[in-house]
Amino acid sequence: MKGKVIFEWFFWILLSVLMFMAGIEIAFLSPLIILAAPVPLMILVCRQGVREGTLGAVFGTLFVYVIMGPVSAFLYTCEFALLGLLxxxxxxxxRSGADYxxxxxxxxxxxxxxxxGGFHYAAGVNPFMMTPEAAQGLAASVSAALSQGGVSVSPESVNEYVETMAQTVSLMMPAMLILFAAADTMMGYVLTRLYFKRAGGVKLPALxxxxxWRFPKNIFWALLAALILDMASKAxxxxxxxxxxxxxxxxxxRGIFLVEGLSLLWYFMSAYKVNKALRVILTLFCAFFAPVSYVLSMIGIFDIWYDLRRRIKLRRK
Structure with a gap:
């Protein structure tokens, strides 16, 4: 029995390290791997406890340090080891899924x-700002791509576009961090629950x-604050x-309203008994296809205020 526990411990640590290495080496897999990064350590902690999970995080960090160096070890420690442990x-x-x-x-x-912060301390660069060198490299890449596609544009137009995009990215970095944190939180929760739904043995907080899923009307105070701040920015x-x-x-x-709209979409697809796999595909498509996601965000606002599920259900009755 002890040998089985040790084997399982090594398995989850090795899986975590292999996921990290795959995310570094295979570019198109990186977004999905980063979102699922905490899962191996989460499962290890749930199955064997905090002490074993902590030892696993330390062992995985040391392994990455030996194989790939200090920078990779720092990245692994933050996104894979520490986050999975926490x-x-x-x-x-x-016990409550919402609190979790x-x-x-x-x-x-x-x-x-x-x-x-560690990156800023080590490199001396503010990660919330795009450096002029990075902006120039991006402008050159955009110009080359457009030239290969047969589109002729002036260098001034490209530079203006890149400058605007760089400013927008720098301004939007806090929101991007929050939304990305929400994404990996939900991905970790869903994958861990799916694992224990099959494996059993551990009772997890349930959503x-x-x-x-519905958000409270208090969220409109935040919307009012955003509108006031927008007027202040113009003044x-x-x-x-x-x-x-x-x-x-x-x-x-907008991300919150989109989730509300997607939940409403799922409600109607469930009511009309749409196949679950098709529901998942349509939901992902609507989440990532900009025109549809914008419409669903608007619908989400109305659903929070009017509770469209209850009203439409009453009409159908």
Whole structure:
């Protein structure tokens, strides 16, 4: 029995390290791997406890350090080892699914800020800002791609486009961090629950079915604050703080409204007994296809305020 436990311990650590190496070497897999990065350590903590999970995080970090060097070891420590350990601890300590999501989101944000702070300390570069060198390289890449496609544009137009995009990315970095933290929190939760749904043996915090997800009306106070900040940014154009706060708050709210709209879409697809695999495909398509996601965000706002599920259900009756 002890040998089986040790083998399982090595298995989850090795899987975590292999996922990290695959994310480094295979570019197109990196986004999915990063989102699922905490899962092996989460499962290890849930199955064997905090002490074994901590030892596993340390062992995995040392292994990556020996094989790939200190920079890779630091990246692995933050996104794979530390985040997986924290999320695993939260998963076995917290009984409410909603509370787990909130605290895991905060943990994910803290780890990402630690990673970016470490990068800033080591490299002397603000990770929230795009450097002029990076902007120039991006402009050259865009110009080359357009030239190969037979599109002729002036260098001034390309530089203006890249400069605008660089400013937007720098301004939107806080919202991007929050949304990405929400994404890896939910991915870790879903994959870990799917594993234990088959393996059994551990009781995990449960969220309500996606069809019943609804956000409280209090969220509209945040929307009002975003609108006020937007008006302040127009009244005081020289103060960039108002614009940054407005853009980031609005982007996070758009993500929340999109989730509400997707939940409503799932409700109707479930009511009409659409195949589950098709439901998943349509939901992912609507989430990532910009025109549809925008419409669903607008519908999500109406659903929070009017509870369209209840009203449409009453009409059908």
């Amino acid at each position: 999320m695993g601890i939260l998963m076995i300590k917290i 999501v909130i605290f895991a989101l905060l943990a994910s944000l803290a780890v990402k800020m630690l990673m970016m 309500p079915p996606f069809v019943h 005081f154009p020289d103060d960039g703080l108002y614009r940054m706060l407005s853009l980031n708050l609005m982007e996070v709210l």
